[in-house]
Amino acid sequence: MSNDKFYEEISEAIVSLDKEKTIELANKAIQEKMNLLEVIEKGFGAGIRKIGDLWDEGEFFLPELMLGGTIMQESMQLLFPHIGTERDSISNGKVVIATIEGDIHSIGKTIVATMLSANGFEVFDLGADIPAEKIIEVAVEKNADVIGVSALLTTTMIGQKKIIEILESKGIRDKFKVIFGGAPVSNAWVSECKADGFAGSAVEAVNLVKNLLKI
Amino acid sequence: MLFHDWLKNDSKIILFDGGMGSEIFKRGITPGKLPDTLNVDRPDIIFEIHKSYYDAGADMCQTSTFGSSFLNLQGYKIESQIKELNENALKNIKRACPPNRLIVGDIGPSGVFKHPVGKATAEQWVSSYVKQVNFLEKGVDLWHIETISDIEEMEAAIKAIREISKKPIISSMTYKKTKRGFFTIMGDSLEKCVRKQEDLNVYVIGANCTLGSDEMIGLIKELKELTDKPISAKPNAGQPRVDQNNRAVYDQPIKDFVNDIREIIKVGVKVVGGCCGTSPTTIKEIRKLIDSLEN
Numbered sequence: 167m168s169n170d171k172f173y174e175e176i177s178e179a180i181v182s183l184d185k186e187k188t189i190e191l192a193n194k195a196i197q198e199k200m201n202l203l204e205v206i207e208k209g210f211g212a213g214i215r216k217i218g219d220l221w222d223e224g225e226f227f228l229p230e231l232m233l234g235g236t237i238m239q240e241s242m243q244l245l246f247p248h249i250g251t252e253r254d255s256i257s258n259g260k261v262v263i264a265t266i267e268g269d270i271h272s273i274g275k276t277i278v279a280t281m282l283s284a285n286g287f288e289v290f291d292l293g294a295d296i297p298a299e300k301i302i303e304v305a306v307e308k309n310a311d312v313i314g315v316s317a318l319l320t321t322t323m324i325g326q327k328k329i330i331e332i333l334e335s336k337g338i339r340d341k342f343k344v345i346f347g348g349a350p351v352s353n354a355w356v357s358e359c360k361a362d363g364f365a366g367s368a369v370e371a372v373n374l375v376k377n378l379l380k381i
Numbered sequence: 382m383l384f385h386d387w388l389k390n391d392s393k394i395i396l397f398d399g400g401m402g403s404e405i406f407k408r409g410i411t412p413g414k415l416p417d418t419l420n421v422d423r424p425d426i427i428f429e430i431h432k433s434y435y436d437a438g439a440d441m442c443q444t445s446t447f448g449s450s451f452l453n454l455q456g457y458k459i460e461s462q463i464k465e466l467n468e469n470a471l472k473n474i475k476r477a478c479p480p481n482r483l484i485v486g487d488i489g490p491s492g493v494f495k496h497p498v499g500k501a502t503a504e505q506w507v508s509s510y511v512k513q514v515n516f517l518e519k520g521v522d523l524w525h526i527e528t529i530s531d532i533e534e535m536e537a538a539i540k541a542i543r544e545i546s547k548k549p550i551i552s553s554m555t556y557k558k559t560k561r562g563f564f565t566i567m568g569d570s571l572e573k574c575v576r577k578q579e580d581l582n583v584y585v586i587g588a589n590c591t592l593g594s595d596e597m598i599g600l601i602k603e604l605k606e607l608t609d610k611p612i613s614a615k616p617n618a619g620q621p622r623v624d625q626n627n628r629a630v631y632d633q634p635i636k637d638f639v640n641d642i643r644e645i646i647k648v649g650v651k652v653v654g655g656c657c658g659t660s661p662t663t664i665k666e667i668r669k670l671i672d673s674l675e676n
Contacts, residue, residue, distance in 0.1 A: 223559070223560055223561075224559020224560045224561045224562075224564065225561070226568075227564065227565075227566055227567055227568030228494070228498045228530075228566050228567050228568070229497050229498055229567060229568060230568070232497045232498045233497045236497065268414075273498065320406065320621075321406070321410060321414070350621070352622065
């Protein structure tokens with residue numbers, strides 16, 4: 167089978183939400199010593215992007231998004247160890263991502279984390295309701311390139327500004343690109359906080375991170 | 382009972398209240414805190430908002446308990462306050478409610494989804510809602526289960542109420558508009574939701590939030606085709622933006638909202654009000670509209 171057909175088969179398996187098939191294909195890619203970063207980008211990435219399109223079109227809903235995200239995460243867990251040290255030098259960059267303190271919304275953030283993984287980034291997903299100080303602590307520890315902060319409530323988005331303020335007070339603002347996500351976020355908010363950008367969807371998030379890191 | 386009388390009176394359009402969360406945000410709230418906690422921390426604010434809606438002409442207002450189910454409070458690590466929050470919510474609205482108006486028990490979403498989005502089970506939902514309903518039952522005249530995105534969660538909430546209460550239920554889902562029609566974010570179609578709510582024999586079937594008043598017209602038209610039960614509509618005042626003070630602001634002119642409500646009433650709703658972004662001024666204008674239509 168040609169590589170393109172194989173990537174298509176992976177993409178279709180993901181869009182069909184067929185976990186068994188997707189894992190089988192991931193294992194096949196490992197066994198046949200394929201270029202796993204390419205498999206992730208052109209196979210898995212294409213599949214999750216198609217799921218995003220189907221959400222936009224009103225064909226897929228939250229359950230499908232979550233199932234797709236879970237399949238992706240499990241596939242990535244299978245593939246990443248086989249990329250190993252090669253990945254560290256080829257990895258597109260490190261991203262620390264979390265939903266800010268006081269906010270328990272996590273679906274969008276989780277999907278972004280999955281898409282970034284699928285696109286070759288090393289992602290540290292801290293979960294939801296995470297204090298700004300903790301997010302920064304992990305970013306420093308992991309020597310991350312990007313900090314991604316999600317807030318879905320107008321009452322919690324102030325925590326996104328706090329991230330920038332703490333980085334500035336520590337004199338390490340320039341070490342990280344800081345991006346925001348979440349329904350109430352806008353260009354005006356990003357400007358006010360002096361963040362590096364925001365993304366309204368997982369696909370946009372990947373493109374934003376790639377642009378910021380000049381990939 | 383007054384609500385039953387209103388339902389039987391074909392010429393009566395029941396005026397519900399407007400948004401509570403957006404009114405609280407206007408008055409300032411500590412970021413990250415659940416608005417319902419103001420029932421204990423600032424009961425004067427909650428009382429004042431309820432009073433302003435009754436004064437504006439609302440026939441009924443709902444308790445400020447949208448987030449006070451056990452599971453939702455657990456998400457904020459304050460489930461131990463469930464009794465205090467719900468009982469104080471009742472105290473605050475009772476102070477405000479004039480004679481011949483009603484108090485509605487507000488039951489909002491649990492904040493936890495079922496598989497594969499989350500880990501909630503139907504039993505957990507029922508148990509969570511039972512705990513809340515127990516504290517509200519004595520003080521309410523009827524129930525409004527609102528802003529629910531999963532018809533199975535709605536079923537659990539109805540079941541929970543019926544374990545304790547015989548009072549009427551308005552069941553209101555929240556829908557988004559897609560290219561294929563109106564669906565909840567969990568993928569439940571309007572038709573599927575209506576069928577289930579009819580099977581469960583609620584008093585009133587409704588929709589609230591997510592949609593602005595203009596899009597709600599379309600939904601209510603479809604709802605009218607699907608059911609003979611009385612219908613409730615509580616749309617948002619358009620979509621919000623965040624202003625320079627980091628507050629959610631709704632820019633839709635009240636007259637536009639009221640014009641859409643006029644259309645919604647023409648389609649044939651029984652209960653009408655507003656959700657996020659609406660205010661006592663909005664309700665006052667709808668009161669004028671309803672009075673002009675009834676005369």
